[in-house]
Every structure is written in C-alpha cells, then in structure tokens.
Amino acid sequence: MNESYLGSVLRRFRYHKRGLVSFWVLAVIAALALLAPWIAPYDPTAITPDFSAPPSLRHLLGTDEIGRDMLSRLLYGARMSLFVGFMSTAIATVIGTVLGLLAGYFGGALDGVLMRFTDMVMSFPYILLILVAATIFQPGMWNIILILGLVDWPGVARLVRGSVMELRNADYVHGSEIAGMSRRYILFSDILPNVTAPILVFATSVMAISILDESALSFLGMGIQPPTASLGNMLNGAQSLTILTDKPWLWLPPGILIITLVVCVNFIGDALRDAIDPTTVR
Amino acid sequence: MVKYIIRRLGIALIVLFGITVIDYWIMSLAGNPIEIMAGGPRVNEAMLAQKAANLGLDRPVYIQYFYWLREVLRGNFGTSYKSYESVSSMILSHLGPTLVLMGTALLLSTAVAVTAGIYSAVHEHERGDYLVQTLAFFGQSVPGFFLALLLIWLFAVKLGALPMGGMRELGSAGSGVQGRYLVMPVLVLAFEMAGRNIRYIRSAMLEILNREYLRTAEAKGIGPFRVIWKHGLRNALVPIITVLAMEIPGLFGGAVVVEQVFSWPGLGLMTMNAVLQRDYPVIMAVCLLSASVVLLTNLVTDILYAAADPAVRFSQNASV
Amino acid sequence: MSSSEKNVLLSVKELKKYYPVPNPSLRPQPKRFVRAVDGVSFALREGETLGLVGESGCGKSTVGRLLVGIEQPTEGTVEYRGRSLADRKSCERKHIRTELQMIFQDPYAALNPRKHVYDILSAPMLYHGLADRSNAGQKVDELLEQVGLPKNAKERYPHEFSGGQRQRIVIAKALSLNPKVIICDEPVSALDNSIQAQVLNLLRDLQRERGLSYLYIAHGLGTVHYVSHRVAVMYLGRIVEVADVEEIFRRPLHPYAQMLISSVPVADPTKRDRPVVIPPGEVPSAMDIPSGCRFHDRCPYADDRCRREEPELRAALPAQAEADAVAAGQRGAGERFAAGAVLHETACWHAEQIEAKTMGQTAAERSAEW
Numbered sequence: 001m002n003e004s005y006l007g008s009v010l011r012r013f014r015y016h017k018r019g020l021v022s023f024w025v026l027a028v029i030a031a032l033a034l035l036a037p038w039i040a041p042y043d044p045t046a047i048t049p050d051f052s053a054p055p056s057l058r059h060l061l062g063t064d065e066i067g068r069d070m071l072s073r074l075l076y077g078a079r080m081s082l083f084v085g086f087m088s089t090a091i092a093t094v095i096g097t098v099l100g101l102l103a104g105y106f107g108g109a110l111d112g113v114l115m116r117f118t119d120m121v122m123s124f125p126y127i128l129l130i131l132v133a134a135t136i137f138q139p140g141m142w143n144i145i146l147i148l149g150l151v152d153w154p155g156v157a158r159l160v161r162g163s164v165m166e167l168r169n170a171d172y173v174h175g176s177e178i179a180g181m182s183r184r185y186i187l188f189s190d191i192l193p194n195v196t197a198p199i200l201v202f203a204t205s206v207m208a209i210s211i212l213d214e215s216a217l218s219f220l221g222m223g224i225q226p227p228t229a230s231l232g233n234m235l236n237g238a239q240s241l242t243i244l245t246d247k248p249w250l251w252l253p254p255g256i257l258i259i260t261l262v263v264c265v266n267f268i269g270d271a272l273r274d275a276i277d278p279t280t281v282r
Numbered sequence: 283m284v285k286y287i288i289r290r291l292g293i294a295l296i297v298l299f300g301i302t303v304i305d306y307w308i309m310s311l312a313g314n315p316i317e318i319m320a321g322g323p324r325v326n327e328a329m330l331a332q333k334a335a336n337l338g339l340d341r342p343v344y345i346q347y348f349y350w351l352r353e354v355l356r357g358n359f360g361t362s363y364k365s366y367e368s369v370s371s372m373i374l375s376h377l378g379p380t381l382v383l384m385g386t387a388l389l390l391s392t393a394v395a396v397t398a399g400i401y402s403a404v405h406e407h408e409r410g411d412y413l414v415q416t417l418a419f420f421g422q423s424v425p426g427f428f429l430a431l432l433l434i435w436l437f438a439v440k441l442g443a444l445p446m447g448g449m450r451e452l453g454s455a456g457s458g459v460q461g462r463y464l465v466m467p468v469l470v471l472a473f474e475m476a477g478r479n480i481r482y483i484r485s486a487m488l489e490i491l492n493r494e495y496l497r498t499a500e501a502k503g504i505g506p507f508r509v510i511w512k513h514g515l516r517n518a519l520v521p522i523i524t525v526l527a528m529e530i531p532g533l534f535g536g537a538v539v540v541e542q543v544f545s546w547p548g549l550g551l552m553t554m555n556a557v558l559q560r561d562y563p564v565i566m567a568v569c570l571l572s573a574s575v576v577l578l579t580n581l582v583t584d585i586l587y588a589a590a591d592p593a594v595r596f597s598q599n600a601s602v
Numbered sequence: 603m604s605s606s607e608k609n610v611l612l613s614v615k616e617l618k619k620y621y622p623v624p625n626p627s628l629r630p631q632p633k634r635f636v637r638a639v640d641g642v643s644f645a646l647r648e649g650e651t652l653g654l655v656g657e658s659g660c661g662k663s664t665v666g667r668l669l670v671g672i673e674q675p676t677e678g679t680v681e682y683r684g685r686s687l688a689d690r691k692s693c694e695r696k697h698i699r700t701e702l703q704m705i706f707q708d709p710y711a712a713l714n715p716r717k718h719v720y721d722i723l724s725a726p727m728l729y730h731g732l733a734d735r736s737n738a739g740q741k742v743d744e745l746l747e748q749v750g751l752p753k754n755a756k757e758r759y760p761h762e763f764s765g766g767q768r769q770r771i772v773i774a775k776a777l778s779l780n781p782k783v784i785i786c787d788e789p790v791s792a793l794d795n796s797i798q799a800q801v802l803n804l805l806r807d808l809q810r811e812r813g814l815s816y817l818y819i820a821h822g823l824g825t826v827h828y829v830s831h832r833v834a835v836m837y838l839g840r841i842v843e844v845a846d847v848e849e850i851f852r853r854p855l856h857p858y859a860q861m862l863i864s865s866v867p868v869a870d871p872t873k874r875d876r877p878v879v880i881p882p883g884e885v886p887s888a889m890d891i892p893s894g895c896r897f898h899d900r901c902p903y904a905d906d907r908c909r910r911e912e913p914e915l916r917a918a919l920p921a922q923a924e925a926d927a928v929a930a931g932q933r934g935a936g937e938r939f940a941a942g943a944v945l946h947e948t949a950c951w952h953a954e955q956i957e958a959k960t961m962g963q964t965a966a967e968r969s970a971e972w
Contacts, residue, residue, distance in 0.1 A: 116293065116296060116297055116300065117300070119293075119297045119577075119580075120297050120300045120301050120304065122531070122576075123297060123301060123531070123573045123576040123577050123580070127534065127535030127538050127539070128534060128535070128538070128553065128565075128568065128569055128572060129569075131538065131553070131554070131557045132308060132557065132565055132569070133308070134557075135557050135558075135560055136308065136311055170711055171706040171708060171711040171712040172711065172712050172713055172714045174667075174670075174672045174704070174706075175704070175706070175712055175772075175775065176726075177671070177672060178670045178671065178672065178699070178700075178702070178703055178704050179700060179703070179726040179729075179775075179778075179779060180697075180699050180700045180726075180729075180730065180779075181725070181726060181729055182729070185725070185729065189714075189717075189725070190714055193714075193716040193717075194714070194715070194716055208422070208423065212423075212425050215425050215427075216425060216426070216427055216539055219425075219427050219539075220538075220539065220542060220554065222557070232425075235427065235428065235431070238431050239431075239543065241439070241446075244431065244434065244435050244439060245435070245439050251431060255425070255428040255431070255432075258425055258428065259420070259423055259424050259425070259428070262422075262423040262424075262425075263419065263420070263423040266419060266422060266423055267419070
C-alpha cells in the first residue's frame with residue numbers, strides 16, 4: 001500500500017523480461033567499457049608487431065592493419081559510443097526540457113517564437129547539419145557531443161511543451177496558482193516532476209539515435225578521429241574490399257556491438273514506457 | 283480554411299527565411315572562401331583582394347547575405363569553389379539518381395510497413411506479431427552502413443550476384459539506372475524506414491480495429507479481411523500519410539550514407555564530396571533545397587490533416 | 603439587503619466572460635462568442651453559504667474560476683472587502699488572493715500525484731511564511747485532524763487514498779492559508795452518496811468553527827438545500843432568481859427555478875404529489891442566446907414582452923396570502939419580507955402573476971401548463 005510512484009514503476013519494469021535482460025546486458029557492457037583502462041589487454045593505440053593477425057590467444061579478437069589489438073579498441077570504442085550517446089542525450093534533454101517548459105507554460109508570443117525555432121532546427125536535414133557542423137568545428141569528441149546535443153532537442157521540446165500545456169490546466173496546478181505560489185514553484189515542483197516519465201522514455205530513443213549517428217559520422221570520417229577508437233571509425237576500413245572479404249574480425253565485432261547497444265537501449269525504453277503507463281501494457 | 287492555409291504558408295516562409303539566415307551565418311563562420319579557393323600560399327595578396335572584391339566579400343557579412351539572398355531568389359546559387367560549375371546545374375544533374383533511389387525505397391518501405399503493420403495488428407499477441415515487431419526493432423537498431431557492408435559481403439562478394447556499387451555498368455550504352463544496381467541500396471534504405479514505421483502503423487491500426495463500428499461489422503459476420511479492406515484501410519490512410527511525411531526529412535540523411543557506401547552518383551555523394559572539400563556554395567544550396575522540401579512536406583500534410591479533420595484545424599490554430 | 607451591507611465580503615458586479623469562437627468556414631464571418639457568463643452580480647456575506655445552481659453549461663463553474671483568478675473576466679468587477687481584485691498591485695493582490703481558496707470537483711485531479719500529502723499541505727504555508735521548517739509538521743497535523751484524517755496520512759501519496767479522503771486533503775489544502783472565502787465547485791458530485799454527507803458535514807463544521815463563507819456551486823438543488831443559506835439560480839450565463847434557501851424551496855417564482863425545484867427528489871413519500879416539471883426543448887447554446895428573456899423559448903408563460911425585453915433581477919413582491927396577512931395586522935412572513943429580512947429577487951416579468959394564476963391549481967393542472 002505504502003508504495004512510492006518510483007517503486008511501482010520499478011516493480012512493473014522487472015516484469016518486462018526483454019527490458020530486464022537488456023538492462024543487464026547494457027550494464028555489463030557499460031561496466032566493461034568503464035573499466036577499459038584496467039581490463040584492456042593492450043593500449044588501444046599501441047602498435048604491436050602483429051599486423052592484421054586473426055584472433056588468437058595473444059589477441060583474442062585479432063589485430064588491425066597497423067597492429068593494434070582489436071579487443072582493446074573495441075572496449076575503448078564502446079566506452080566512446082556510450083559516453084557520446086549519454087552526454088549528447090543529456091544536452092538535448094536539458095535544452096529540450098527547458099525550452100518546452102517555457103513554451104508550454106508561458107504560451108503566447110514566446111511559445112510562437114520558440115516553436116518556429118524548433119521547426120527550423122527540425123527542417124534542417126539532420127545528417128547534413130551534423131556534417132556541415134563537423135567540417136566547420138574540427139571533428140572531435142566534444143564537438144560531436146555538442147553537435148548531436150544541439151540537433152536532437154526539438155523532439156524533447158515538443159513532447160515537454162505538449163505535456164506542460166495539458167498539465168497547466170490540471171486542477172492541482174490551478175490550486176497552486178490560487179494559493180499564490182510562484183511561477184518557479186509551479187513550473188519546477190508541480191509540472192516538471194509530472195513530465196519526467198515521458199521525458200525519460202523519449203530520452204532512451206534519443207540515446208539510441210545518438211549512438212547510431214555518432215557511429216555513422218565516424219564511419220564517414222567526420223566523427224571521432226583515429227587513432228582514438230570508436231565503434232564507427234573501426235568500421236571505416238571495411239569499405240575496402242580486402243578487409244570485407246578476408247578479415248571479418250576487423251568489422252563484424254564493432255558492428256555487432258553497435259547493434260547490441262542500440263537494441264538494448266531501445267528495449268529498455270520500451271519496457272520503461274510500459275512500466276510508466278500500465279494501461280498500454282501489451 | 284483559406285485563412286488557415288495562408289497562415290501556414292506565411293509561417294513556412296518565415297521559417298525558411300530563418301533557415302537562410304542560419305545557413306549563411308554558419309557558413310560565414312567557416313572562414314574566408316578565398317583561402318579555400320586559392321588552396322595554397324602561391325597566390326599573391328593583390329590577386330586575392332581583387333577576387334574578394336569581385337565576389338563582394340569585402341563587404342560586411344549581412345550585406346553579403348542580402349546579395350546572396352537576391353541571387354538565390356533569382357535561382358542563382360553561385361558557382362562551386364572547386365569545379366567552377368554552376369551549383370544549380372550540379373544539383374540538377376545529381377537529382378535524378380537520388381530521386382530514383384529515394385522513390386523506390388519509399389514505395390517499397392511503405393508497402394512493407396503497411397502490410398506488416400496491418401498483419402501485426404490483426405494477429406496481435408500472436409507469434410507472427412512478435413516476429414514482425416522484433417524485425418522492426420532490428421530495423422530501427424541496425425546502422426544502415428553496417429547493413430550495407432553485410433549485404434555487399436553477402437551478395438557481391440560471396441554470391442557475386444549483384445554489383446558492389448555505382449548505378450550502371452561502366453561503358454554500357456544509355457544513361458539510366460540499371461535495376462541490378464538499385465537492389466542493395468534500396469534494401470538498406472527500406473529496411474531502416476520500414477523498421478521505424480511498422481510499429482507506428484501497427485498501433486494506429488490497432489486503434490482503428492478496436493473502434494465500435496468495426497466490431498459491429500465483425501459481429502455482423504463479415505470476415506476480418508473484408509472488414510479491414512472495406513473499413514479499416516480507408517481510415518488507415520491518415521497514419522500512412524503521416525508515415526510518408528515523417529520519412530521525407532530523414533531521406534536525405536539516409537542518402538548521404540548509402541550513396542557513399544554504394545558509390546551512387548546522387549545528391550548525397552555530391553554533398554559528401556562538397557563537405558570534404560569545403561565547397562560551401564554547394565553545401566548551402568543543398569541545405570536550402572532540402573529544408574524547402576521538408577517545409578513543403580510539412581505544409582502539405584498539415585493542410586491534408588486540416589482538410590480531413592476540423593478538430594486539428596482548431597487546435598493548431600490555437601497553438602500557432 | 604441594505605441592513606447586511608457591512609458584512610459583505612465578496613461583491614460581484616456585472617461579471618462577464620466571453621470566449622471567442624474560431625471560424626470554421628471558408629468565408630470570413632463576424633466574430634462570434636460563447637457568452638459563458640453574461641452579466642452576473644451577487645454578494646457573499648461573512649459566514650454565509652451562497653448556493654449557485656444551474657444545469658451544466660450555464661456558466662456557474664466559470665463564475666467560480668473567475669473569482670479565484672484562474673480566468674480573467676471579459677468585463678465586470680470582483681470586489682473583496684471593498685477592494686477590486688483586478689486593480690491592485692500584484693504583491694498586494696497576492697496576499698489578498700490567498701484569502702479566497704477553492705475546492706475542486708474531481709479530488710483525483712486536484713492533488714499532485716508525485717507529492718506526499720505533507721508536501722502538498724506544507725508548501726503553501728512555508729511559501730507564505732505561515733509556518734517554518736520547525737513547526738510545519740505540527741501545522742500539517744492540525745490540518746489533518748481538522749479534516750478528520752489520521753496523522754500518518756502525511757507520509758502517503760494521494761493515490762493511496764479513496765475519493766472521500768482525497769477530498770478531505772483538498773479541503774485541508776484550501777484551509778492551510780487561513781482563507782475567509784472558499785469556492786466549492788461541486789465538491790461532492792464525484793463522491794459516493796454515503797460519503798457526500800460526511801464531506802458536507804465537514805464543510806458545515808468548518809464554517810462554524812472558522813466563520814468561513816462558501817460559494818457552493820452545484821448542479822442540482824439536492825445538496826444545496828443542506829448547506830446553503832441563500833441560493834442563486836443560473837440559466838445561460840445569468841442569475842434568474844436569488845432567495846433565502848427556505849423561501850426558494852417554498853416559493854420558487856421564476857419558471858426555470860420552479861422547474862429546478864420540482865426535479866429535487868423528495869425523501870418523504872407522502873409529499874410526492876408534486877409533479878416533476880420538465881420544460882420542452884433543449885437549453886439553447888451559449889453561442890446563440892435568445893433575445894429578450896433568455897428562457898422565453900422554453901417558457902409556457904412567455905409573451906411578446908418576454909421575447910423583446912430582457913428582465914433584470916428585481917425584488918419580488920410578497921405572496922398574496924402574506925400581503926393579506928400583513929394588512930390584517932398579523933405578524934408573519936409578509937412582514938419580515940417588507941422589512942427586508944426575507945430576500946427574494948427574480949428576473950421574470952410575470953413572476954407574481956404566474957404565481958397568482960397557478961395558486962388555485964392542483965399539481966396536475968400546473969404540470970399540464972408546461
């Protein structure tokens with residue numbers, strides 16, 4: 001009976017098998033990625049004497065064309081993907097939430113201006129914006145994070161704006177207005193806690209997209225620059241025919257890892273959605 | 283209604299104007315195009331200054347912007363810094379292959395998504411539904427370039443059944459697209475798009491199927507497929523329009539990656555090259571073009587919705 | 603009314619709220635409005651409960667929302683203790699505003715689902731300096747006790763309570779700022795019948811203890827009879843009749859008020875001879891209010907004047923029998939009436955004539971008139 005809202009969400013989340021499995025898979029990958037500096041067998045940028053060696057006991061996943069250990073690069077690549085995905089999602093979520101709150105609560109001219117601005121950012125072809133930005137600001141981890149974060153927020157802003165417009169007519173918000181509470185209190189204590197759940201669900205899909213975008217960008221050579229390892233730039237070499245045909249250990253593992261990460265994040269989002277809104281349980 | 287359309291049109295124009303400003307501003311951050319054009323220190327200062335004056339680059343940025351805007355309104359997007367070709371003609375010559383690729387992928391993915399979405403909705407909670415949903419999930423989660431690599435490895439390298447890239451055999455007569463070259467790029471694009479859309483169509487369809495009049499029709503003994511055919515599909519048109527409209531902005535992004543991997547000589551590849559060479563007039567034109575396409579799509583879908591449902595018109599009126 | 607002028611807390615004058623109607627057609631049209639509230643005036647005295655009744659859509663809830671400032675009036679003034687709530691500087695208004703609180707119809711929507719009851723009750727007091735960190739807990743306990751909830755309720759979330767308990771929390775929240783006036787917007791209509799009486803008793807007890815004034819907004823007259831001192835009947839955005847509660851139940855004058863009274867269920871089976879009068883036709887749209895008296899197209903007594911001229915609220919004459927009694931030197935209701943002790947105002951041109959005409963009729967005959 002005396003169960004908090006969060007408690008009931010967690011309880012329902014645990015019933016969602018795919019979500020729970022995904023959560024643990026992601027947790028294990030994240031832990032390995034986090035511990036990469038301690039558990040990686042080699043320095044990810046160090047060149048060993050074995051060039052393009054197939055998997056062996058010495059190099060569990062083989063080495064690349066200039067002799068770097070693939071397992072170590074994979075661990076560091078996953079670390080990079082998760083970090084970029086998480087940080088850009090955080091930036092996008094914060095920007096989107098703030099703008100959505102303002103537009104939804106104050107409405108009027110401010111809402112008009114903010115939503116037109118949102119339209120503009122949304123109308124810019126996504127990848128193009130990223131590519132252009134990546135050429136102008138030197139490609140690099142922080143720039144990629146910033147670019148993805150600055151491009152991904154409109155969806156969050158629209159979601160938050162919609163929820164806020166609905167909530168600001170809720171009786172308990174009116175109650176706070178009648179009680180003479182400040183706008184800040186109403187916005188941050190009454191409204192925001194009630195939109196966090198949908199924001200969280202939306203953020204998981206933003207994170208999945210960010211991870212995919214970062215890998216695509218790095219694959220095209222406009223993202224994380226070698227020698228720093230990223231799952232995307234590890235696949236860059238697979239555009240050459242010899243690697244594609246003869247050295248599957250160079251491109252299969254990073255590809256599979258990207259898919260695993262994105263699938264897990266998507267499944268977790270799905271499970272969260274069901275856990276937060278029990279009426280939509282499938 | 284006319285007032286509504288005019289209003290939406292006005293808003294779209296304002297947004298487009300904003301985009302040109304952002305567009306130009308970002309480009310002006312990129313640095314002096316003269317240096318990029320010169321490509322090295324061998325040219326002397328006087329020549330550079332002369333060239334800059336010719337291009338109007340010695341004026342303040344906002345003046346340059348209006349010069350540029352005036353030319354754009356006349357249909358002149360300038361000349362490429364690299365090939366010295368007119369940007370408009372570059373775009374026109376690369377537009378065809380991209381349209382063929384995108385159009386085919388859009389048709390295929392919509393057909394697949396609608397069929398699979400409806401199948402999944404009708405067989406809700408059955409084995410087939412879960413299979414479709416899982417596939418859709420993978421469509422959403424597999425990076426397009428990785429799928430492209432897998433396909434090349436399988437069909438071009440192992441089976442030798444399909445060409446690795448390009449759009450037609452070298453040296454062959456004619457100038458059109460050859461079907462065999464289209465298969466893999468279209469598959470990659472369609473898989474991604476269908477993955478995104480199946481779940482949307484499924485839930486839209488479920489909602490329609492649960493409505494009372496369909497239950498009534500079913501209770502009258504009309505078989506489920508006739509029910510869907512006669513009543514459901516017409517109502518499903520709105521979600522299908524939505525899905526199509528949602529895909530348009532994403533198409534270009536997909537084009538860049540897929541055209542790069544398959545060496546497809548379309549707008550995406552052209553843009554990628556322009557980006558690598560910092561060929562700003564080309565990049566700006568492409569940005570503007572695709573933004574206009576997106577805005578136009580939004581406008582058309584908004585108007586279609588409003589025509590179909592007065593409630594949308596009211597609520598949107600209130601929100602804009 | 604003049605005798606009690608000094609006790610008036612809240613005075614509402616010619617309040618109007620119009621909502622613009624979007625134009626759905628292709629051709630431009632003159633702007634149209636939904637006239638939700640269309641010139642409402644009344645006064646609320648200290649310690650009094652004024653019932654505001656009418657069918658859904660008559661604008662009664664909008665009046666409540668205008669009073670507490672959730673919505674802004676199109677025209678008209680709301681004066682609290684002689685000061686206009688709209689004119690004051692915001693800081694001063696803020697302080698005054700909190701003396702007007704509201705209890706909502708749906709106790710499920712009126713409490714923030716993400717907050718403990720403690721936070722819900724203490725936040726306004728802390729914000730306005732009525733409590734500090736050290737005594738907030740004690741004040742919350744007092745509030746809970748006043749509304750009849752156990753102390754441990756404060757550690758729980760709203761979803762752990764039943765509808766009636768939630769409404770008690772809503773009441774406690776309204777009380778937390780020591781208000782003078784509480785707008786009760788159908789406070790029990792979402793509750794089970796057995797719970798309704800408990801909540802109404804609580805409201806009455808609180809009124810006695812704290813000297814509160816209520817504007818009690820309700821759909822039907824059933825609960826209004828129980829809690830109100832005076833009743834105002836609203837029809838299509840206007841008040842058509844105001845009277846003391848006994849007076850209006852005994853002697854409804856406006857044909858619409860008669861109709862409302864006749865629809866109240868009677869507990870005593872021996873008194874069930876009263877016919878239920880349901881006027882023909884439907885309530886017109888507030889977008890398209892009839893000319894003249896807004897009730898004329900449903901009224902069996904309507905004549906040309908009713909169709910042309912809109913009647914204003916005016917003092918009703920005492921009933922013939924009462925007037926006779928006063929003339930004969932007997933002490934009775936008529937005398938009190940003449941002295942202003944009994945209040946009865948109506949907005950019908952022919953109220954007294956209708957009364958005289960229907961006086962001798964049996965109930966069955968009267969219902970045949972409709």
